[in-house]
Amino acid sequence: MSTSPERKSYHVMEPTDRVPVEVAVGVLIERDAQGREGRFLLTSRPEGKVYAGHWEFPGGKLEAGETVEQALRRELIEELGITIGEAHAWQTEVMDYPHARVRLHFCKVYTWEGAFEMREGQHMAWQTLPVDVVPVLPGTIPVLQWLAAERGHPGPTHQAPVSGD
Numbered sequence: 001m002s003t004s005p006e007r008k009s010y011h012v013m014e015p016t017d018r019v020p021v022e023v024a025v026g027v028l029i030e031r032d033a034q035g036r037e038g039r040f041l042l043t044s045r046p047e048g049k050v051y052a053g054h055w056e057f058p059g060g061k062l063e064a065g066e067t068v069e070q071a072l073r074r075e076l077i078e079e080l081g082i083t084i085g086e087a088h089a090w091q092t093e094v095m096d097y098p099h100a101r102v103r104l105h106f107c108k109v110y111t112w113e114g115a116f117e118m119r120e121g122q123h124m125a126w127q128t129l130p131v132d133v134v135p136v137l138p139g140t141i142p143v144l145q146w147l148a149a150e151r152g153h154p155g156p157t158h159q160a161p162v163s164g165d
């Protein structure tokens with residue numbers, strides 16, 4: 001019986017082969033007495049993190065054993081000092097960045113308790129469309145487009161970054 005020579009297979013990792021990191025993200029939205037959605041909260045990424053200064057929706061990576069809602073509740077206490085009520089699963093998006101591949105679980109949040117404290121030295125801004133903060137994180141753009149579709153907002157959702165960003 002002949003033995004076949006050992007076959008080696010080589011595979012170059014494409015960006016899309018990277019296992020995504022799961023991230024819980026909160027879209028905090030104010031509602032009026034009729035339940036109509038209004039302003040939503042953006043926060044800037046703190047110094048020292050990738051994409052520092054870019055505007056995003058607050059949140060962060062799931063820790064082992066956590067659900068999206070648990071991670072979101074923990075992250076928003078850690079980052080903003082607020083305790084959220086129910087998190088409503090809304091949209092999921094996979095983004096490939098040079099530094100990581102992430103699966104973003106966006107949840108709408110309408111209720112929270114506590115005073116906002118920027119515990120990581122970030123900034124916060126309540127926004128409507130088009131948002132006036134610059135620059136926005138690439139992963140924020142689809143979210144603005146979903147909000148625009150829901151709200152029937154025509155035209156741009158954000159400003160192009162100032163050159164040099």
Ligand SMILES: Nc1nc2c([nH]c(=O)n2[C@@H]2O[C@H](COP(=O)(O)OP(=O)(O)OP(=O)(O)O)[C@@H](O)[C@H]2O)c(=O)[nH]1
Binds near residue numbers: 056060095097137
């Ligand atoms: N928080 C948040 N992260 C986002 C959004 N969109 C988006 O692409 N991301 C990406 O998702 C990842 C979240 O990581 P993070 O650095 O905020 O999470 P973390 O607080 O757990 O980070 P740490 O590792 O520094 O503790 C980053 O790669 C970030 O670029 C968004 O709207 N909010």
